Amino acid sequence: MIQESALHARRRPLTEAELAAIPWMRLLSEDEHQRAATDLKVAEAGPGEFLCRTGRPVTYWFGVIDGLLKMSTDNAQGQTITYTGIPPGGWFGEGTALKREAYRYNIQTLRISRVAGLHVDTFHWLLDHSIAFNRFVMNQLNERLAQFIAAREIDRMNNPDVRVARSLAALFNPVLYPGVGQVLRITQQELAYLVGLSRQRVNEALNTLHAQGSIRVEYGGLRVLDLAALRTPSTMR
DNA sequence: TCATTAAATTGTT
């Protein structure tokens, strides 16, 4: 694709600040850190650009520096199924990178995003050399498994307010997305795409959650006030 | 730095 090669051409090394913000970098020894830092590249992707597509061979393990991505696949009927959003601080694709398989889903930006890539070979080299890195990846896989099980629960709920709450809780996950912090930069339109509801309904749900005191709605973003309440909304208690 | 204008986002029907 034109988009992908263009993305490739736009790569540049990471700045010191960007490197320092990567959660697993601080776990590495000096030479491991050096090797990873040399290999890491970052590129800016415009709205709607694909970072990887189903069936393409794995070349990178990706991390979101800034922006917002979505993970999805297209089913046989041609409908797009969105699995999750990936906010800043999130690293993904280790499952397929481990097996050196083809990507099993599409990763597309919801808005302009800066995305870092570590080459699969370097990813494997780190696995072979750093126990701390192995722990990080294991923890990452474990945490995401919990999230996907929770996602099945979300799918079986028909209450839109609860769906929005749970989806938000997933995006605010501090283990998987340490770059998010207290404020998630996301528009109500973007959240609507991720949750699979209309923007109007999302707006309504956000107002409900605000009334319950679990979030604060800000222009172009949301502030979490009570993450536990999002995970278990009062309508379920 | 301030005022004006355009663009993006939100709230509502």
Next chain:
DNA sequence: AACAATTTAATGA
């Protein structure tokens, strides 16, 4: 889907 209101970003004096 459409519209008005609000907030932010961009522009130029």
